[in-house]
Amino acid sequence: MTPRHPERRTERLRLRQWSEADLDALAEMDADPDVMRYIGDGSTGTRERTAAALGRVRAAWDERGHGLFAAEETATGELVGWVGLAVPAFLPEVMPAVEIGWRLRRRSWGRGYATEAAREVLAFAFGEAESESGSEAEADTRLERVVSICHVDNHASLRIMTKLGMTYDRTTRVPAHGQPVRVMALTREEYHSSA
Numbered sequence: 001m002t003p004r005h006p007e008r009r010t011e012r013l014r015l016r017q018w019s020e021a022d023l024d025a026l027a028e029m030d031a032d033p034d035v036m037r038y039i040g041d042g043s044t045g046t047r048e049r050t051a052a053a054l055g056r057v058r059a060a061w062d063e064r065g066h067g068l069f070a071a072e073e074t075a076t077g078e079l080v081g082w083v084g085l086a087v088p089a090f091l092p093e094v095m096p097a098v099e100i101g102w103r104l105r106r107r108s109w110g111r112g113y114a115t116e117a118a119r120e121v122l123a124f125a126f127g128e129a130e131s132e133s134g135s136e137a138e139a140d141t142r143l144e145r146v147v148s149i150c151h152v153d154n155h156a157s158l159r160i161m162t163k164l165g166m167t168y169d170r171t172t173r174v175p176a177h178g179q180p181v182r183v184m185a186l187t188r189e190e191y192h193s194s195a
Helices: 020-030 047-064 113-125 155-163 188-194
Strands: 013-016 068-073 079-086 099-104 145-151 167-173 180-187
Touching (some): 013 079, 068 099, 068 113, 145 155
Parallel strands (some): 099 145
Antiparallel strands (some): 013 068, 068 079
């Protein structure tokens, strides 16, 4: 099967593949202590670490047929962050699993972008045709279940998970750094029954 690199659109966002030109904005986001507060152990990233992560993100699409989308504001072309699907290997107790997640630049917070983009990513995850741009559906993605994981104090992310229809799965700790996290989940059946 030929690897696919889809693009999706929402009312205000273009969810696209990554380019080298995205590195500056991504590195700025990863270096922001407010953005990284609830990510991993809370430490900020360096440009070098961000560049390496960007390479892994791009490779994930070829390996798995899904990954993290660059989220770009349609009106301005500005990168607001990312939203997408990843394998949460950092939390072995939930494996095998696919996680939906997001990270936005601080100046893009509070606009509903994460929820808007995550809804489109769920449609992609569960194999629904794209409604906004009319491009070809990625119908064989069709995951059966997705999880979302956030630090227990990250109330903004928890609100998004709840808006997406996700329900509580468990509270646990990440083995690598001991941070407490909440795991939420949504099955394809639950997604379709609530649509």
